[in-house]
Amino acid sequence: MNQPHRDPATRRRRREQPVASPDPSNPTPRAGRNLYAAIGVGVGLAALVLITLFTRKEIFLGVASAASALAVWELHRAMAHRDFQPPVISTYVGSVLIPVVAYVWGRDAFASAIVLVLVAVIVEASVVPHADVQRNAAVGALITLYVPALVGFAALLLKPDDGAWRIVAFILVVVCSDIGGYAVGVIFGKHPMAPSVSPKKSWEGFAGSATTCLIGGVLAVTLLLHGRWWVGLLLGACVVLTATIGDLCESVIKRDLGVKDMSNLIPGHGGLMDRLDSLLVSVPVVWAILTVLVPS
Template identity: 50%
Template structure:
């Protein structure tokens, strides 16, 4: 979610004026990041249903970005059923819970498979698989963020999830810049370091313990489990999208957000972490 992937190693070259070590415009990135956080906070605190609408809008843009990016690899994911499936899956998650989310996903997958039949057999498996991947990666994972907002303390659950992922990014970046020497995955993300990963875990554990102790009133060790798990899921999400972009030969999924790239470039850590946060909070801090 941050403007720089967690755990990046410092570059030896002097950065361009106004840009950070990752080549991003940090002023623009911070401004956009603060604006996005403010929008999420407003939607949660004023009317929780508005948060669902915000997630639907973001996922619609994310689906368009991802399907366009996949075309660089000759994948033609059916866009229409995916765009219809996004609001269906997320609204069902809000109104019917996990069963609604899974039902919406299965119907969307079926619609993708049937829609692609209209273009004939050539490349059917490739394109249909891409469509199923988009449905799983974007709206299905985002549905867990909606599920977090459903309980009476849903605002706290969503904010806990987002805050922990942000701490993963910030802690990883700071530790990577200050101490990073050992690359974690040089062929995927050369600037990500094991020292940065340690910083991510430490930051997430600290915020996790605080959240579980003072917000959810649960044992501190649950916060440790929560923090470590979200640090791992956020890092895996970041590496996963980096792998996709390297495979497709692109830098960003889009250019909608100045200093950030596209919506999907900001969701890489959040999407898998939403599922992990929902599952762990359901077990460790049940309603």
């Protein structure tokens, strides 16, 4: 079969035709997120936190409990990709019950609520017919300990008279870690930290996280909580580790479940759990340090 004749000038014009450039009004950075959407959502979430915190702490508790329930929903949704069937009633009830009990009745009741919900998870998994009881109970326990139990530490952090400022200091230090790691990693990142888990996380980004986290810790503790500077330094050093661990743990879970994001609830960010990962793992450490070294 004869091949159709192609004009050399036509071929040359096709090669020289410019490739469409990205829309400058909708930039997507190297980290793979819509930058404007991420900034806009971040500002909106910060405003929601501040308004609820300083209007009435119980309103913030309600927002945190709702976020806990949404995060549990995201985990249920993601677990379905691997045919996990975690107990539904006990994990959803626990997502709200545990933070509320922690805030209203304190540490001892908080620990008891966790145990109670874990028992309920096992019982519920046991009564489902034709199900893998151990597997489903284990996944339900993971969800309970990963989300509502850790949100409960935020409720404990909120409980003192200056609890609103403690929450602000906590979030500020974790955000400093995220921003420092993101900015330095995008600009200078060349050496992957854990390429098999999170290819975009680099040692340069970790150094940026450490720098901003240490500075943020000192400023938050001294200016917001009137504590000693070395407590802020300790807080920042611990948070840069916990925030990084939280991010990597979330990446491992998503990779094992075969999902890129936990959901698409938050434009430019993915799911709620994609934003809470660093906060959740950091909050028990922040609560312990501030409770012991910056008493209210």
